[in-house]
Amino acid sequence: MKGGEVSEGTAAEPAIDLASVSVVFVTYNSHAVIGRAVASVPAACDVIIVDNASPAGTDFAARLPRPVRVLAQPRNLGFGAACNLGARSAQGRLLLFLNPDAALEDGALERLLAAVSAYGPALLMPSILAEDGRLMRKEGSILEPVPRARRLSAQEIAGDYCTRFVHGAAFLVEKDVFLDLGGFDEAIFLYHEDDDLGLRALARHIPIIVVRDAQVRHAGGKSSTPALSQTFRINRWKMRSEIYVRRKYHRAPSFAATCLKLAGGVALAALTLNAHRVMIRAGKLAGLLDMQRPGMRTGPD
Structure with missing residues (x-):
């Protein structure tokens, strides 16, 4: 090979x-x-x-x-x-x-x-x-x-x-x-x-x-009905999963730096009136905050 x-x-x-x-x-x-x-x-x-x-x-x-x-x-x-x-x-x-x-x-x-x-x-x-x-x-x-x-x-x-x-x-x-x-x-x-x-x-x-x-x-992203609320939930779960995998392999990201980056992304998307990007970044930010709680699951609460 x-x-x-x-x-x-x-x-x-x-x-x-x-x-x-x-x-x-x-x-x-x-x-x-x-x-x-x-x-x-x-x-x-x-x-x-x-x-x-x-x-x-x-x-x-x-x-x-x-x-x-x-x-x-x-x-x-x-x-x-x-x-x-x-x-x-x-x-x-x-x-x-x-x-x-x-x-x-x-x-x-x-x-x-x-x-x-x-x-x-x-x-x-x-x-x-x-x-x-x-x-x-x-x-x-x-x-x-x-x-x-x-x-x-x-x-x-x-x-x-x-x-x-x-x-x-x-x-x-x-x-x-x-x-x-x-x-x-x-x-x-x-x-x-x-x-x-x-x-x-x-x-x-x-x-x-x-x-x-x-x-x-x-046809990526079409396996379930799209909606802004679903976009938020998916990205929240996606970030929870990313944090879990990174911790599993001892590669956890900096909480402060990641939090600051995502918060800035939410603000920028809001200023440009892009609701879809707001939901993506807000969902990831929520997932990041979720995973700071002990014993937090990667999926729905």
């Missing part, structure tokens, strides 16, 4: 049967987008939807284009815990975690399965594309950030390559490998659970590989 590159792309024909794959979705008010995601999954695959107590219920399942197994939860477990539940109930030896607002492009899963045969135990990601076809890439975790200016452009990527971040929106892994890693850290309610999983995988010398020619279309 010289220079992080693995190959010139893997073959489209899988050496592993599609029936070996269980696809795990986690939903919360995702009824508007889950149909497209489920329809993109090959018919041979086992499909599991873990619904995190959506207020609208799970009636959407009856309108899906194919049979699925729905594990309806009495309360919102958080993303990672719901993924773990889906993984434990999976019938296949391989797990594909896919966001409800993401959809597999033709041949994507077959190419991922060919990569399993080629590379062995690994966390395998497809190329994740925005709705407009733009390549969505993040090469480092929150502990190992890679500035955008240092990231490879789409034109510079010649084949499959190793990276240091696994995107929770879409990745394939052997069930035994995922469970042996401990799955997602269930202390994390929402966001940065994939940073943590990637860090633990790398510590165990399990590579994270992007399979270039396997593609997923991701």
